[in-house]
Amino acid sequence: MRRILQTNALPKAIVFVLCLVPLGLLLWDGWHGQLGANPIEKIMRRTGDWVLYFLLLTLTMTPLRKTSAWRWPLRYRRLLGLFAFFYVILHFLNYLVLDQFFAWDEIVKDIVKRPYITVGFTALLLLIPLAVTSTDNMMRRLGRDWKKLHSLVYIIGVLAILHYLWLVKADNRTPLIYGALLLLLLLFRTPWFDRLWKLRRFQAGGQTVADRRL
Numbered sequence: 018m019r020r021i022l023q024t025n026a027l028p029k030a031i032v033f034v035l036c037l038v039p040l041g042l043l044l045w046d047g048w049h050g051q052l053g054a055n056p057i058e059k060i061m062r063r064t065g066d067w068v069l070y071f072l073l074l075t076l077t078m079t080p081l082r083k084t085s086a087w088r089w090p091l092r093y094r095r096l097l098g099l100f101a102f103f104y105v106i107l108h109f110l111n112y113l114v115l116d117q118f119f120a121w122d123e124i125v126k127d128i129v130k131r132p133y134i135t136v137g138f139t140a141l142l143l144l145i146p147l148a149v150t151s152t153d154n155m156m157r158r159l160g161r162d163w164k165k166l167h168s169l170v171y172i173i174g175v176l177a178i179l180h181y182l183w184l185v186k187a188d189n190r191t192p193l194i195y196g197a198l199l200l201l202l203l204l205f206r207t208p209w210f211d212r213l214w215k216l217r218r219f220q221a222g223g224q225t226v227a228d229r230r231l
């Protein structure tokens with residue numbers, strides 16, 4: 018048991034199962050006919066929401082690590098990112114199979130003519146190389162390029178917000194709130210924030226060797 022806890026296998030397994038709960042609830046509601054009058058739209062919305070939540074959660078891990086003594090956020094970053102990919106695949110499959118029923122002409126027309134589909138589809142395409150290169154082996158092979166490639170996640174975040182903003186018809190408060198959250202998370206990653214954070218710790222008396230390089 019101690020070994021399992023030390024290798025983080027158990028907490029990771031728990032987080033893994035928790036990440037599957039939205040899918041479980043969706044299947045449950047579908048099975049019990051609780052997806053309302055337009056189940057396809059409901060699935061589209063629920064999976065879309067979860068792609069966004071997982072993207073934002075993934076982007077929260079680095080700032081959380083930076084601003085706390087915790088090490089665990091970085092351990093779950095990859096898992097959360099992969100779940101964002103998993104839910105976007107479900108989101109897209111729902112569109113492709115249930116909504117459009119493989120009407121390729123219509124799909125291409127949508128991608129070209131509807132800006133919210135264009136950006137959503139671009140975000141999906143950009144997520145593919147990130148998912149493919151998320152293994153330790155690929156991380157080693159790509160070296161410094163891995164970090165560069167994975168900074169695409171910021172662009173994906175912006176595209177996800179644009180997708181949401183452009184698809185809502187009237188009340189755009191929810192996508193704007195997520196947009197503000199994303200902006201905050203992106204600000205945490207700027208060198209400007211790093212300097213500010215080190216200064217704050219320095220003033221609080223928590224000076225470290227690294228901080229003295231300021």
Ligand code: HEM
Pocket residue numbers: 058061062063064065066068069072105108109112134137138139140141173177180181184
């Ligand atoms: C990273 C990529 C994506 C993210 C983060 C995302 C996120 C979302 C979100 C948050 C919603 C709205 C949920 C709500 O109303 O509560 C949504 C709806 C939708 N998304 Fe996506 N999506 C992505 C990719 C795609 C792709 C690739 C397609 C299709 C090619 C797509 C098609 C749609 C459609 C058709 C809707 C429903 C629009 C409506 O209700 O009228 N999305 N998506």
